Amino acid sequence: MKTVYMDYASASPVDPRVSEAMLPYVSERFGNPSSIHYVGAETREAIENGRQQVTDLINAERPGEIVFTSGATESINMALKGVAYRNADKGKNLITTTIEHMSVLNTAKSLTTKGFNVTFVPVDSFGFVDPASIEAAITKDTTLVSVTYANGEVGTVQAIREIGKVARDHGAYMHVDGVPAVGRMAVDVRSENIDLMSMSSNDICGPKGVGALYIRKGVKIEPLIHGGGQERGLRSGSENVPGIVGFGKAAELARKEMTGESARLKAFRDRMIRGIGSRTKGAILNGHPDKRAPNNVNFRFNYIEGEALILRLNDLGIAAATSSACSSKTLEPSHVLRGMGVPAEEAQGTLLLTTGRWTTEKDVDYVLENVPGVVDLLRKMSPLTPETEV
Amino acid sequence: MYTDRCMDHFRNPRNVGTIKDPDGVGRVGNPVCGDMMEIQIKVKDEVISDIKFRTFGCGAAIATSSMITELANGKTIEEALRITRGDVANALEGLPPIKMHCSNLAADALHAAIEDYYKRKGIKIEPRKKESVEEHEHAAGS
Numbered sequence: 243m244k245t246v247y248m249d250y251a252s253a254s255p256v257d258p259r260v261s262e263a264m265l266p267y268v269s270e271r272f273g274n275p276s277s278i279h280y281v282g283a284e285t286r287e288a289i290e291n292g293r294q295q296v297t298d299l300i301n302a303e304r305p306g307e308i309v310f311t312s313g314a315t316e317s318i319n320m321a322l323k324g325v326a327y328r329n330a331d332k333g334k335n336l337i338t339t340t341i342e343h344m345s346v347l348n349t350a351k352s353l354t355t356k357g358f359n360v361t362f363v364p365v366d367s368f369g370f371v372d373p374a375s376i377e378a379a380i381t382k383d384t385t386l387v388s389v390t391y392a393n394g395e396v397g398t399v400q401a402i403r404e405i406g407k408v409a410r411d412h413g414a415y416m417h418v419d420g421v422p423a424v425g426r427m428a429v430d431v432r433s434e435n436i437d438l439m440s441m442s443s444n445d446i447c448g449p450k451g452v453g454a455l456y457i458r459k460g461v462k463i464e465p466l467i468h469g470g471g472q473e474r475g476l477r478s479g480s481e482n483v484p485g486i487v488g489f490g491k492a493a494e495l496a497r498k499e500m501t502g503e504s505a506r507l508k509a510f511r512d513r514m515i516r517g518i519g520s521r522t523k524g525a526i527l528n529g530h531p532d533k534r535a536p537n538n539v540n541f542r543f544n545y546i547e548g549e550a551l552i553l554r555l556n557d558l559g560i561a562a563a564t565s566s567a568c569s570s571k572t573l574e575p576s577h578v579l580r581g582m583g584v585p586a587e588e589a590q591g592t593l594l595l596t597t598g599r600w601t602t603e604k605d606v607d608y609v610l611e612n613v614p615g616v617v618d619l620l621r622k623m624s625p626l627t628p629e630t631e632v
Numbered sequence: 633m634y635t636d637r638c639m640d641h642f643r644n645p646r647n648v649g650t651i652k653d654p655d656g657v658g659r660v661g662n663p664v665c666g667d668m669m670e671i672q673i674k675v676k677d678e679v680i681s682d683i684k685f686r687t688f689g690c691g692a693a694i695a696t697s698s699m700i701t702e703l704a705n706g707k708t709i710e711e712a713l714r715i716t717r718g719d720v721a722n723a724l725e726g727l728p729p730i731k732m733h734c735s736n737l738a739a740d741a742l743h744a745a746i747e748d749y750y751k752r753k754g755i756k757i758e759p760r761k762k763e764s765v766e767e768h769e770h771a772a773g774s
Binding site: 545546547548549550553557566567568569571573575585586587590622623624625626 | 662
């Protein structure tokens with residue numbers, strides 16, 4: 243059976259060039275980067291090389307602005323809590339949006355139990371955050387504005403530069419959840435007014451269990467993890483050397499191959515959006531048609547439910563995702579779609595296809611051949627489908 | 633996540649569709665929650681002689697709907713009324729715990745169809761006692 247993997251947003255295969263670069267650091271190069279001797283020196287060099295590679299990917303000014311973490315969730319926790327705690331004397335308000343990843347929303351909610359208040363700014367029906375609504379929400383009490391570069395679910399790309407300017411003009415820091423965008427789009431922390439940015443290695447075909455937080459020089463932040471003072475005292479704990487080496491290599495590859503790769507995925511994306519939209523009954527595109535991450539396709543189909551859709555596609559060898567209530571741990575439909583004003587009953591039949599480095603034209607063909615039939619079959623089984631639409 | 637038996641019913645659902653001139657129709661669930669089922673029955677001499685379903689919902693919702701049509705077909709109305717959510721889950725060799733509450737609505741849909749059948753005949757019946765959540769979980773052996 244043909245297999246097609248279109249769930250890169252959940253997990254990406256590690257590039258063989260990355261795993262090859264990591265291998266020596268998994269076995270013979272085992273030293274602790276903090277050790278003075280030559281065994282430590284070689285791993286110290288390796289992590290500094292990785293730091294440079296991540297620095298170059300996002301056009302940071304200096305490698306010292308990159309702090310390695312265990313992944314984007316930790317980076318996001320560090321950005322939100324670290325800035326809130328360290329700047330509490332200046333103010334106790336944070337601003338974010340209603341459609342952020344759960345690691346942002348739940349971190350923000352936890353801060354509200356610690357004396358901070360959070361403003362959740364709404365988005366439009368495309369999932370777009372109007373910089374003016376950030377401006378309207380910001381107060382002198384605001385220390386941080388946090389917005390995702392491109393929404394992980396519906397792909398909508400935000401006006402980061404403008405929002406960053408609003409934050410800066412009001413003396414607040416701008417944190418960007420860069421996970422769905424970094425390595426796929428030309429993210430530039432300097433020209434886009436970004437003060438902090440969370441990143442994940444696995445999202446750019448690097449290993450799992452490693453990520454980073456970009457912290458612009460001069461940003462005041464408190465560490466979450468205390469200990470031996472690694473990462474300039476901002477993130478203690480002996481470094482995940484193989485992970486950092488792999489993340490660095492993945493960043494280098496993403497940077498070198500971005501232009502061609504982004505155009506290739508964009509062509510796939512637009513073919514799928516056109517193809518699914520025209521061939522499938524009751525298909526509505528979620529998110530913005532143009533201001534969209536290059537690898538994101540997200541549809542909703544009325545009268546059907548997403549988990550059944552994913553199970554049927556799985557039987558055909560297609561690995562994809564949904565955000566229906568039934569497929570979530572909370573049994574709630576996607577907060578992103580709800581935030582965009584989609585009614586709960588319409589937010590059930592969603593299909594999220596995310597592509598990446600090993601997606602081929604044939605994969606796209608196969609998806610286009612199979613999705614309409616599966617949707618149709620489930621619609622025929624549904625008591626909600628009107629007779630006229632069967 | 634799902635048992636082989638559950639996946640079999642999901643992949644090859646039995647008795648999908650509608651009945652011409654049904655004797656009873658039951659609809660339960662709510663699309664807002666992501667599950668809605670409809671059961672239609674034909675009754676001959678107090679025996680369910682035909683049964684069909686249509687379901688909007690997840691794998692468990694479709695599999696339980698399919699299973700209940702097998703469990704109820706050919707049963708007397710009295711017997712069919714005794715089929716519980718737990719029986720459906722057991723017949724599928726268990727359901728994931730999270731699916732026990734929201735998606736295991738097939739028995740309710742069948743009972744609603746029978747109530748509709750009685751109503752059409754002008755027979756008054758006692759409202760059915762709701763099964764407790766613990767009962768299902770126990771019945772599913774989860």
